[in-house]
Amino acid sequence: MTEENREIPGTILFDGPMSTKGYPLNKMCYSFNSVEGREAFKADEDAYCDKFGLTPEQKEAVRERDVLGLLRAGGSIYYLAKFAGLLGLNVQDVGALQTGMTVDDFKAYLDSQGRGKSNG
Amino acid sequence: MARIIGGITTSHIPAIGIAMDRGLENTPYWKDFFAGYPPVRKWLHEQQPDIAIVFYNDHGLEMFLDKKPTFAIGCAPEYHNADEGWGIATIPPVTGETELSWHIANELIEHDFDPTICQDIKVDHGLTVPLSLMWPGHNYGHVKVIPVCINCERHPMPKPSRCYAFGQAIGRAVESFPGDQKVVVFGTGGLSHQLDGERAGFLNADFDIECMDKLITDPEALTRYSNNDLIEIAGAQGVELNMWLGMRGCLLGEVEELHRNYVAPISNTGAGLQLIANH
Incomplete structure (x- = not known):
C-alpha cells in the first residue's frame, strides 16, 4: 500500500x-x-x-x-x-457530534487518556 | 554572527487564548497548564532575544486552499492578526523583521529549499497564542518576529524529515548572518490530537512524552516517521509535530533542556512545553 x-x-x-x-x-x-x-x-x-x-x-x-x-x-x-x-459549538461539541457521545462523555474520554489516566 | 540562543516548544490551541482573555489561568482546569510558563517567561526576560523565529501553521486565516504554500517565510516589517470566525480576540500588531528574514530566504533557496516569501500576511492563533503565552499583556512588541509557516492542513504535507532539514537550513542561515542579534526559535502546535472523524478525541500522552524526550536526545528518530505514521500514532493533527521538528533543526549546537511541562487534555490536545538552550 x-x-x-x-x-x-x-x-x-x-x-x-x-x-x-x-x-x-x-x-x-x-x-x-x-x-x-x-x-x-x-x-x-x-x-x-x-x-x-x-x-x-x-x-x-x-x-x-x-x-x-x-x-x-x-x-x-x-x-x-x-x-x-x-x-456556537466548540471542538468538544464537534467531537461529541462525530462520535455519538454526549459532550460530557466526550470530555471524560479525553480526560481518560491524559490527566484521568495519570490520576489512576 | 547572529546567534540562536535556544528553542521553545508550546501548544497554540485557540482555547488557551480564550482562557487568557477571560482570566481563567488559575482555575482548576487551567492551572497546571499555565503553571508551566513562568520559568520560560523568566528565561526570555533574562536573555532578551532580539528576534523570534516562529514555526506555525495557518488554520485558514491567510492561506486558504486556493494558494497554499508548503513552506512559507515572512519578510514583513509588521504582521496583523484578524477575526478567525469563532470568537478568539484579535491581538495588537506583531513587529516583523526584514533583514535576517531576507537573508534566510536567500540562504534557503541557495541550499535547495524554495519557500513562498510573504511580504504581507495575516497571522493566526498558531502564531499569536504563543506570543500571548510568552509575553502576557501583549508585551511582545519589542521582539521582532519572523513567521515560518508549514502546511499541516492539507495532504500532501512536507515530511517530518524535510521539516527538520528545513529547520537546519534556517539555523545555518542565522549563524551566517553578520550581526550580533540573539534569536530564539519557537516550535508551536501539537502534540497529539484528532479533531475530525469518528476517531475524534483520540490522543496519545505516552507518545507525546516520548516525542519530548526524543526531541532533546535523538530528534532524527522522530524524522523517521511519515506523516501517516504520525496520524496513526498521534491523531490527524499530530502532524503538528512538524513545527517542533523545524524548531529543533535550527538548534545546531549542544542542546540542554532547561524546563518542561505536559498537560493532557487541554481542549482536545496533549499540550507540551519545552525550553531548550542551544550552547
Whole structure:
C-alpha cells in the first residue's frame, strides 16, 4: 500500500481529491472569517450555500449540521471549525457530534487518556 | 554572527487564548497548564532575544486552499492578526523583521529549499497564542518576529524529515548572518490530537512524552516517521509535530533542556512545553 491511500480507521485524510471535492464548501466556511459572511449565512442559509456552488450532498450536510457528512463531502476540519463557531459549538461539541457521545462523555474520554489516566 | 540562543516548544490551541482573555489561568482546569510558563517567561526576560523565529501553521486565516504554500517565510516589517470566525480576540500588531528574514530566504533557496516569501500576511492563533503565552499583556512588541509557516492542513504535507532539514537550513542561515542579534526559535502546535472523524478525541500522552524526550536526545528518530505514521500514532493533527521538528533543526549546537511541562487534555490536545538552550 502506498502512503497516498493508506487507510486509518475513523479518519478521512484531507488530501488532494477531497480538497477538490470540498472546495465550494470550504470556500464558504472560509468566508465565515468575516462577520459579513457569518451574517449573510444566518440571514439565508440556502442562498448563501448556492452563492458558493455547494453540491446537493454538501447542502444537505450543512442543513443537518452533519459533521461526518460534511467531512465525507470534502470539508476540512479547519474550515468546518469556522462553521461550528458560527453555530456556537466548540471542538468538544464537534467531537461529541462525530462520535455519538454526549459532550460530557466526550470530555471524560479525553480526560481518560491524559490527566484521568495519570490520576489512576 | 547572529546567534540562536535556544528553542521553545508550546501548544497554540485557540482555547488557551480564550482562557487568557477571560482570566481563567488559575482555575482548576487551567492551572497546571499555565503553571508551566513562568520559568520560560523568566528565561526570555533574562536573555532578551532580539528576534523570534516562529514555526506555525495557518488554520485558514491567510492561506486558504486556493494558494497554499508548503513552506512559507515572512519578510514583513509588521504582521496583523484578524477575526478567525469563532470568537478568539484579535491581538495588537506583531513587529516583523526584514533583514535576517531576507537573508534566510536567500540562504534557503541557495541550499535547495524554495519557500513562498510573504511580504504581507495575516497571522493566526498558531502564531499569536504563543506570543500571548510568552509575553502576557501583549508585551511582545519589542521582539521582532519572523513567521515560518508549514502546511499541516492539507495532504500532501512536507515530511517530518524535510521539516527538520528545513529547520537546519534556517539555523545555518542565522549563524551566517553578520550581526550580533540573539534569536530564539519557537516550535508551536501539537502534540497529539484528532479533531475530525469518528476517531475524534483520540490522543496519545505516552507518545507525546516520548516525542519530548526524543526531541532533546535523538530528534532524527522522530524524522523517521511519515506523516501517516504520525496520524496513526498521534491523531490527524499530530502532524503538528512538524513545527517542533523545524524548531529543533535550527538548534545546531549542544542542546540542554532547561524546563518542561505536559498537560493532557487541554481542549482536545496533549499540550507540551519545552525550553531548550542551544550552547
